[in-house]
Amino acid sequence: MPGPTALPPEVVAAGARPILYSRSADFVAIWEDVVTRLKGVFQTEGEVLIFGSSGTGAMSSAVANLAAPGERVLIASCGNFGERWAKICADEGVDVLHVAGEWGQPIDPAAVAAALEAEPGIEVVFVTQSETSTGVVSDLPALRAAAGDRILVADAVSGLGVADLPMDRWGIDVVVSGSQKGLMTPPGLAFVAANARAIERSAGLGPGGFYLDWERTRTGGSRSPFTPPVTVVAQLQAALELIDAEGLENVFARHRVLGRMCRAGVKALGLELLGPENPEANVVTAFRVPEGVPGKAIPKAMRERFGITIAGGQGRLAEKICRIGHCGYYDYRDIVTTVGALEIVLDGLGHPLELGAGVTAVQRTLAAAGLPG
Numbered sequence: 001m002p003g004p005t006a007l008p009p010e011v012v013a014a015g016a017r018p019i020l021y022s023r024s025a026d027f028v029a030i031w032e033d034v035v036t037r038l039k040g041v042f043q044t045e046g047e048v049l050i051f052g053s054s055g056t057g058a059m060s061s062a063v064a065n066l067a068a069p070g071e072r073v074l075i076a077s078c079g080n081f082g083e084r085w086a087k088i089c090a091d092e093g094v095d096v097l098h099v100a101g102e103w104g105q106p107i108d109p110a111a112v113a114a115a116l117e118a119e120p121g122i123e124v125v126f127v128t129q130s131e132t133s134t135g136v137v138s139d140l141p142a143l144r145a146a147a148g149d150r151i152l153v154a155d156a157v158s159g160l161g162v163a164d165l166p167m168d169r170w171g172i173d174v175v176v177s178g179s180q181k182g183l184m185t186p187p188g189l190a191f192v193a194a195n196a197r198a199i200e201r202s203a204g205l206g207p208g209g210f211y212l213d214w215e216r217t218r219t220g221g222s223r224s225p226f227t228p229p230v231t232v233v234a235q236l237q238a239a240l241e242l243i244d245a246e247g248l249e250n251v252f253a254r255h256r257v258l259g260r261m262c263r264a265g266v267k268a269l270g271l272e273l274l275g276p277e278n279p280e281a282n283v284v285t286a287f288r289v290p291e292g293v294p295g296k297a298i299p300k301a302m303r304e305r306f307g308i309t310i311a312g313g314q315g316r317l318a319e320k321i322c323r324i325g326h327c328g329y330y331d332y333r334d335i336v337t338t339v340g341a342l343e344i345v346l347d348g349l350g351h352p353l354e355l356g357a358g359v360t361a362v363q364r365t366l367a368a369a370g371l372p373g
Contacts, residue, residue: 001309002132002158002284002325003181007235011184011329014238020230022223027230030237031223037240041183041248042175042193043166049192049217052229055157055178057212058190060088062153062176065208066124066201069093073124074115074150076107076143080133080315081155085126097122103317104275104286106138109146116148124151130159132181133314135284135323136275137163144171151198157181158283160191161243162255162327173198179232182255182283184239184328188232255282258326258335261365265339266324268361269346269353274321283327286313288320290351295319297349298342306341332366 020027031050038048051057063085067073071094075085078101089096099115101107107127116122125147130137137159144152153174156165160175161182167175179189192214194202202214210216216225243251259282263273266287274286289295295312296319302308313321324338339358346353 002311002323002327004187005181005184005325005328006330007186008184008239008242008329010238010242011235014235015186015231017231017234020234022227022230027233028223030234031228034233034237034240037237037244038191038193041161041240041243042177042191043248044168044175044193044195046168046193046195047199047218049194049214050224050228050233051190051192051212051217052188052224052226052232053178053190053212054187055155055176055180055190056084056088058157058176058178058192059084059155060092061190061192061208061212061214062126062174063088063092063094064212065205065214066151066153066174066198067092067094068205070095071124072097072119072122073126074099074112074119074122075126076112077101077128078105078107078134078136078138079103079128079131080317081157082107082128082131083315085128085155089126103315104134104136106136106276106278107143109139109142112143113146113148116146116150122150124153126153126155128155129165129175130156130163130281130283132158132284133317133323134274134321135281135286137278137281137283140165140172141170151201153198158327161248161251162283163280164252167193168195179236182327183236184242185236186232188229189236254331255327256280257366257369258282258330258332259285260369261332261335261362262324262326262339264365265335265342265358265362268357269339269343270351274317283325284311285324285326286321287324289322290346293346293349293351298322298345301345301348302341305345308338308341310338310342336362336366
């Protein structure tokens with residue numbers, strides 16, 4: 001699944017430890033360590049704020065703290081979660097110029113630049129790095145250039161820790177994410193990484209609500225101003241230790257191989273990938289349901305016959321695509337197993353294919369990568 005993803009044993013074990021008092025020295029030490037390690041994953045020297053929430057809470061906080069009611073902002077989307085930015089803005093009373101791209105294609109930087117040229121008064125732009133509903137990863141450096149000197153906010157809920165995002169080097173002002181995908185932790189934590197000018201803008205606008213207010217959160221000292229989900233924080237620490245031990249560049253390299261393997265296996269089965277080939281689109285592989293196969297039949301058969309859960313499409317792509325997640329605690333054997341099961345399921349549903357073709361393509365891709373299986 002694209003998320004919540006599987007948990008490493010070390011993360012499961014951290015969840016079984018006795019509950020910690022959130023104001024104790026032991027927990028404060030964990031909290032400070034987590035914030036420090038998160039800065040490494042975000043690749044930033046800026047602030048990292050933690051909320052007890054899903055990733056959508058981080059998105060909501062970014063809107064509430066960076067845009068005043070009635071203000072005009074730009075949202076560029078290319079899928080279901082990109083459009084969530086617009087829904088959040090509507091609830092916050094924020095006016096939206098929506099550059100809505102085709103689902104299955106990355107956000108078009110030229111379209112963003114043209115829209116901003118037509119409305120030069122816009123000061124904040126919201127985009128999506130990895131669109132989980134389609135598997136597409138957009139070009140953040142190109143979107144940074146298109147946004148000019150405006151505040152750029154990127155949703156990296158599924159991309160963080162999977163697709164490289166050197167936030168400071170690329171000049172991304174705010175990146176939001178969550179715990180339950182590439183960070184290999186249960187749902188329940190949301191993150192906002194913000195640079196100095198984004199923090200300054202937020203402070204100047206005043207409170208962004210109560211619970212999701214950045215100033216209240218960042219001045220809470222070495223802990224949350226509210227009771228955090230202490231067990232999930234301890235599990236996140238265990239996950240971040242694993243990421244540090246593997247090395248962030250090695251984590252990205254592993255995901256690149258997983259993405260190549262999955263795409264090769266899917267194409268070898270005569271399936272059409274959704275969207276263009278992109279060597280960095282290694283969060284989710286999405287493919288179109290073949291002609292004559294019921295849209296829900298593939299995930300249902302995968303689950304019932306093999307105990308493997310893959311995702312269907314969302315929104316306007318419901319029953320039109322299937323999605324195989326390979327972000328977080330997955331390795332090469334998971335792709336071999338999943339593609340092998342997919343072959344048998346598709347064969348049983350009447351899709352013409354050569355049994356073994358997908359697995360062979362996966363194995364060849366892994367062998368060419370020269371990495372251990």
